[in-house]
Amino acid sequence: MKLRKVTAAATTALVLSLTATACGGGDGDSDSGSGGGDKIKIGIKYDQPGIGQQTADGDFAGFDVDVATYVAKELGYTEDQIEWKEAKSADRETMLERGDVDFIAASYSITDERDKKVDFAGPYLLAHQDVLIRADDNSITKPEDLNNKNLCSVAGSTSAQNVKDTIAPKANLQTYGGYSECLTGLENEAVDALTTDDSILAGYAAQQQFQGKFKLAGLKLSNENYGIGVQEGSDLKDKINTALEKMVSDGSWDKAVEANFGPANYKNEPAPKIGNIVK
Structure with missing residues (x-):
């Protein structure tokens, strides 16, 4: 009798375990951003035309959006699997530390202070x-x-x-x-x-x-190295760097620059080399 009671309990535990697994741990979202999940959560700006902006029809456009979409594709996600999150400047480190997003591409300048809290892939644009x-x-x-x-x-x-x-x-x-x-x-x-x-x-x-x-005016008053922020220690950093290198080599980076900044006659710097932070 004792053996039967233990077996029944074990069976119940197994059923509950399988049910939880089938539910994807709660929300079905990817927790690593490495492909194969239902969604990838990406932080962008919602209010910067040409960089990251939510349009009147609810879509998203801008250079950072194009870069993030390309990276997500290389990570194994289609456009309809991207869940965009607004990443205001003051909230970016907190969003990454809490795991609210898988990565952030939001005119995010790489600085020594920020680098102590999060990791950066890139840079993917040298602005001034x-x-x-x-x-x-x-x-x-x-x-x-x-x-x-x-x-x-x-x-x-x-x-x-x-x-x-x-x-x-x-x-x-x-x-x-x-x-x-x-x-x-x-x-x-x-x-x-x-x-x-x-x-x-x-x-x-x-x-x-x-x-x-x-x-x-073309004054170049400072150097701003835009990077893609990820949670500290995340294995996404190397994967994103690989995607960024491919985006440059296949010409997609140049096309995104021209599409988003071309009408302003923006004299952009060449695509930076990964890991090359210009002080």
């Missing part, structure tokens, strides 16, 4: 802090020309403050709520320049309503 000016403005050709100019900053941005503090201390720094407001101010001549990464500026300038109105 620059300024966007009106297309007919020839008065800003070097950093010091920003002195006595009205420089637009987005609330919470460090880019404009960097110019104010170290590059052009006499610049008149004005804070706006968002990049769109800065662009309106630039178009209406309320401000003379908008500063952030040149890739982000090119994305805005490439929008249909702004084409031909603005240009990048």
Whole structure:
């Protein structure tokens, strides 16, 4: 009798175990991002035209979106298996540490401080802090020309403050709520320049309503090495690096640059070599 009771309990445990396995541990999502799962979760920006943006019809577009989609495909996922997650700048490390996403491609500059918390594949783009000016403005050709100019900053941005503090201390720094407001101010001549990464500026300038109105000054005020963030210790880093190398070699990287930044005449740097961080 005792043997029968143990057998029945063991059978029940086995059934429960098989049921849990069939359910995929709860939500059926991949927990490693290595292919074969139902979904891969990728963090991107939702509000940066040309980089990562959620469009009016609910789709996603931009250079980071193209890069992330290519990488996901190389990892074994189709486009409809991608679950996009909004990765705001302040939330990126936390999202990776908690496992909310498998990787993040969101104008994510590789820095020593961030590298202590997460791992980075790449870099896949070398951007620079620059300024966007009106297309007919020839008065800003070097950093010091920003002195006595009205420089637009987005609330919470460090880019404009960097110019104010170290590059052009006499610049008149004005804070706006968002990049769109800065662009309106630039178009209406309320401000003379908008500063952030040149890739982000090119994305805005490439929008249909702004084409031909603005240009990048090409000042290269800093080096921003965009990487793909993964959880510290994740084996995805090497797999993503392999995918990025293939994207460059087969020409897909150049096509993505042209598609997203071309209308702004963005003079991008060549595709960086994996692991080559430009200080």
